[in-house]
Amino acid sequence: MIPIDVIESTANKLMAKAAIEIPDDYLTGLKKAADSEDGDLSSYVLRAMLDNYVAAKEDGRAMCGDTGTPRWYVKMGNETTIEGGPIALEAALRRATADATANVPLRPNRVHPLWRTDHDNNVGIGAPEIEYGYEPGDEWIDLITVHKGGLFGTDYRMLFPSDGIEGIKRFYLDSLVAFGKRGLACQPAIIGIGLGGTKDSCMVLGKRAACLRTVGDRNSDPRIATLEDELKELGNSIGMGAMGFVGKHMVIDCNIEVGYCHTGGMQMSVHAFCLSSRRAVARIFPDGRVEHRTDPDWFTPYQRRETVEWDLPAGHAKSA
Amino acid sequence: MGPSSGPREIRLSTTPDKADLDALELGDIVWLDGLIYTAREGVYMRALDEGAPLPIDLPAASAANFHCSPAANIRDDGSFDLGAVTATASFRFAKWLPRWIETTGARLIIGKGGMSSKDYKDYFVPNGAIYLSTVGYGTGALLGRGVETVEAVHWRDELGLAQAMWVIRANRMGPFIVASDRTGACLFERENAKIAANLEKVYEGTKPAVLKRLGETDDRSDEMIG
Numbered sequence: 001m002i003p004i005d006v007i008e009s010t011a012n013k014l015m016a017k018a019a020i021e022i023p024d025d026y027l028t029g030l031k032k033a034a035d036s037e038d039g040d041l042s043s044y045v046l047r048a049m050l051d052n053y054v055a056a057k058e059d060g061r062a063m064c065g066d067t068g069t070p071r072w073y074v075k076m077g078n079e080t081t082i083e084g085g086p087i088a089l090e091a092a093l094r095r096a097t098a099d100a101t102a103n104v105p106l107r108p109n110r111v112h113p114l115w116r117t118d119h120d121n122n123v124g125i126g127a128p129e130i131e132y133g134y135e136p137g138d139e140w141i142d143l144i145t146v147h148k149g150g151l152f153g154t155d156y157r158m159l160f161p162s163d164g165i166e167g168i169k170r171f172y173l174d175s176l177v178a179f180g181k182r183g184l185a186c187q188p189a190i191i192g193i194g195l196g197g198t199k200d201s202c203m204v205l206g207k208r209a210a211c212l213r214t215v216g217d218r219n220s221d222p223r224i225a226t227l228e229d230e231l232k233e234l235g236n237s238i239g240m241g242a243m244g245f246v247g248k249h250m251v252i253d254c255n256i257e258v259g260y261c262h263t264g265g266m267q268m269s270v271h272a273f274c275l276s277s278r279r280a281v282a283r284i285f286p287d288g289r290v291e292h293r294t295d296p297d298w299f300t301p302y303q304r305r306e307t308v309e310w311d312l313p314a315g316h317a318k319s320a
Numbered sequence: 321m322g323p324s325s326g327p328r329e330i331r332l333s334t335t336p337d338k339a340d341l342d343a344l345e346l347g348d349i350v351w352l353d354g355l356i357y358t359a360r361e362g363v364y365m366r367a368l369d370e371g372a373p374l375p376i377d378l379p380a381a382s383a384a385n386f387h388c389s390p391a392a393n394i395r396d397d398g399s400f401d402l403g404a405v406t407a408t409a410s411f412r413f414a415k416w417l418p419r420w421i422e423t424t425g426a427r428l429i430i431g432k433g434g435m436s437s438k439d440y441k442d443y444f445v446p447n448g449a450i451y452l453s454t455v456g457y458g459t460g461a462l463l464g465r466g467v468e469t470v471e472a473v474h475w476r477d478e479l480g481l482a483q484a485m486w487v488i489r490a491n492r493m494g495p496f497i498v499a500s501d502r503t504g505a506c507l508f509e510r511e512n513a514k515i516a517a518n519l520e521k522v523y524e525g526t527k528p529a530v531l532k533r534l535g536e537t538d539d540r541s542d543e544m545i546g
Contacts (some may be wrong), residue, residue, distance in 0.1 A: 019391075040325075040326065040327065041327065041347055041497070041511075043326075044326050044327055044349070044455075045455055045456060048455045048456060048459050048462065048495055049455075049456050049458065049459065051459075051462060052456065052458065052459040052460070052461050052462045053461075055461040055462050055464075055465060056404070056460070056461035059403075059461060059464070059465065061391075061403035061404050061460075061461050061464050062391045062403045062404035062460055062461065062464075063404065063458060063460055063461055064391075064404055064406050064456075064457070064458035064459075064460035064461075065388060065389070065390055065391050065403075065404040065405040065406030065407075065458075065460040065463065065464070066389070066391075066406055066408065066458070066460075067391050067404070101393075102393050103393075104391070104403060105391055105392055105393035105401050105402075105403050106391050106403075107389050107390065107391040107392075107481075107482055108480065108481050108482050109389075109482065111480070111482075116362075116480075116483075118480035118481065118482060118483070120480060120481045120482075151409065152409070152544075157529060157533075158531060159529055159530075159531075160530050160531065162530055163527070163529055163530055164527075166525060166526050166527045167526070167527060167528075167529055167530070169525070169526040170523070170526035170527055170528060170529065171529065173522060173523060173526060177519065177540060178544050179544065181508065181512055181543055181544065182432075182433040182434060182508040182543070182545065183432075183433065183456075183457060184409060184432075184433055184544065184545075186456065186457050186458060234522070237522055238515065238518070238519070238522050239514075239515045239518040239519075239522070240515050242456070243453070243455070243456070243457070243497075243508075244508055244511055244512065244515075245511045246511055246514050246515060274457075274458065275456055275457070275458045276458045276460075
């Protein structure tokens with residue numbers, strides 16, 4: 001059984017880590033971009049961002065004043081039980097979100113959509129979102145927090161099989177150009193693309209592709225991996241850089257996730273995870289041990305399964 | 321920060337003279353000294369739509385309006401804990417800005433993404449105001465370092481922490497980029513125009529979606545704002 005107090009204290013640490021520490025994979029990607037950027041203004045911006053990550057870590061203050069909309073992705077091994085059950089888990093995550101908002105501090109972004117009521121703690125109706133995933137075997141719980149910015153850089157479109165790859169490229173470019181101007185998307189970003197599913201799950205897939213995969217990671221389907229490379233290069237050939245200034249870097253990486261969709265359609269969503277790609281991950285074991293990491297490792301073979309039954313591949317259980 | 325070949329860097333008071341503002345060129349980097357206040361839709365609605373009297377003396381105290389909600393908290397003992405500060409997108413405030421600039425004498429509007437050159441020519445230039453953009457966006461920690469003290473937080477109970485008017489003392493706070501000038505020229509529109517020339521080539525080999533959307537445009541010089 002996973003101790004609930006460890007869940008809450010770990011969740012508190014993750015909230016701070018996500019806000020303050022830029023994940024290594026994104027940092028490496030951005031440094032590479034900064035090294036080859038030759039637009040004078042966009043190059044200045046990238047160097048300022050690199051200084052900013054150092055300042056945030058040195059001071060223990062949030063990287064960005066807009067600390068996004070905190071949310072949780074929770075994944076469990078099939079044998080996992082939680083002290084107090086799922087209700088206690090959700091209460092612990094909501095409490096940690098509220099406490100960290102005051103203690104880091106984060107910006108209390110969450111308000112009622114109509115009455116603009118602000119609890120000053122990022123907790124409210126449906127906030128923070130808590131989403132779940134499961135893996136075969138073992139007893140552990142992964143807590144993943146993502147604090148994605150919420151206003152610009154995301155779009156959805158119903159495409160059809162006849163739109164094809166050319167239609168996918170068009171909507172991708174439209175999204176990057178539209179939100180890239182004036183830097184509204186806070187690029188260069190990790191671009192996540194959802195293809196297929198249904199309208200709502202397409203949005204979920206694209207968001208997870210942006211937030212739950214790392215820079216340099218490739219889809220396990222080699223043809224999708226090739227498309228990821230192609231779209232990354234296409235985005236970086238627009239001629240637009242940070243803040244919409246002339247430059248070579250819009251896209252630090254492009255990740256695509258797919259889901260089976262209606263036979264007549266090809267849903268597509270595009271999501272930009274910003275210059276302060278806030279994500280933090282920890283795995284907690286029943287003995288109270290906590291392992292921190294920055295790779296959510298969400299899209300396992302099990303998450304991308306295509307068939308009815310699931311046979312655990314040999315050796316997969318321990319490395320999940 | 322920045323090699324000598326980079327943009328020009330300037331220190332500027334938050335109650336600047338006309339001559340200081342006239343000297344600014346698009347793309348200059350600015351570091352601010354003096355009092356800055358945050359004001360966005362909450363403050364604008366309360367002051368302009370509801371007519372609540374301003375809690376500080378503007379522009380005597382400050383002529384610098386930051387479109388910002390800080391990542392900050394007020395401790396139980398009333399002291400302030402301010403971490404990172406960054407701007408929010410300004411185009412959404414065009415409804416209130418002409419009256420705000422006119423009534424408060426704001427000379428520096430600081431935010432994200434700038435306004436259109438039409439906004440600049442219509443009410444920035446006639447009032448001698450300049451737009452400064454934050455950098456990144458998201459140099460929140462660097463900007464936070466430039467905040468010497470939080471002087472006051474007004475309308476916290478009425479508007480909540482994020483929308484309240486935070487009055488901060490800046491000490492070489494920055495970097496900011498000059499995004500409009502004395503003639504109303506717009507840095508972002510200048511960059512858009514340079515990029516536009518390449519867009520046709522990038523779009524080659526793509527095709528428009530078979531299902532159109534109402535109001536859709538393929539004019540790539542269009543912007544999402546304004």
